[in-house]
Amino acid sequence: MASYYDVDAILTDSHKLPCKFMLTVPGLGYIDGNVGEDMKQGTQVELPLWLGEVMAVSAVGTQLIELDLPDALSTRIMNALQADAKTVDIRALAPHFYTLAARILELFDEKGMVEILDEVLKVPKRAAEIADQAHNPRGALGEGAEFLRGLDETERQLFRVAHDSAKAVRTWMTELKKA
């Protein structure tokens, strides 16, 4: 599991999630920009994942807020990923797309199943493209640049390790020649 000090995990937790207040909370209006007012029942606000999770799970009696799927994991995006995984700019949707998806899937039980299946299909398709780009010395400059810009942090790390290991083998071969 991710380390407590993992910066990526912390940034994932700060991703905004659409939430709906199920109760009227006195004095909480400042979250929605109405300082001094009450938070009305049924108000839609965007809360960070860590806050929304705590408020949705730690319900006393009635549920305090209701979580919704973030835009990045909406049905529309899932359909787009299903149609062609390589063209979706997931970095623009969420810089930590995969870690976010993993966290969301922990929270949303029944909806999760469909998405998981989607994700499992999507990752390898993109991963194969990442591997190809990483081994292509001109990949980061030429035609691959557009695709690489759309990678999220997890995919960038994959690109980096794939590129580094290929480079290490090449370095070893050239150093052999010098020695």
Add this chain to the structure above:
Amino acid sequence: MALPLPPGLTPSEVAFLCEMELVTVIPRQRLEGLELLGGPTPALQPPHRTTLPLWLALLLKRQRRANISPPPWLLPTSLTAILEFETEHSKDAFSPPPPLPPTSSTTAPVSPPFLPSSTASAPADALPYHWLEMGNLLLEVAPDDFEEPDQVRRLLRDLREVRMAKVRKGVEVLDAGGGVKMNGVGGMEVAEGRAFIGGVIDGLRRIGASREQARKESEAEERENGYAGNASDDDDDMDL
């Protein structure tokens, strides 16, 4: 968290391990047997071929005290045949590794580097575990012992390209619990692919973690119900 090196071996470490492999040398000078930590080496008598560990053979070669006879699978004809097998006959799988010797109950099963997979008596039609390292090291240190070093070099590079493409293609069929058939993949190729493939699997595992959790829970529930509860019972439990 902040380990200086990634898991697995670096290319130079893999090459270091490869130097334990035995190769056939044709000595040009007399040398008594040496009592080394790794065991005694045979005495070198100029016209007679002997097998030495690669590191010693490379040392003697650099000092012009011996010639290394390249293993049979490193000849252009064998490499061409293997390359053709890789590209024409098995487009998805790697060419098989050299066969293991028949194991008997009296001796412990042996594996490289204790198999003579790179000596003159090695099988010519299969690439051993350390094929890429062995080929490159020999081509660098002893190019004059090959008849056509440039052609061997080109064939090795082609083979590497073909096989790395296969490793990458294997990524496409990965899933969280699945695997890629790695039979016949060499040490250097494992070292090169490890970080990426491991990363992909880890990403898939994280995505699939909640499903895994749900599956475990339902299994535990089934065990508690003693497999007697039918589907509708399970639904009732979920509602609670």
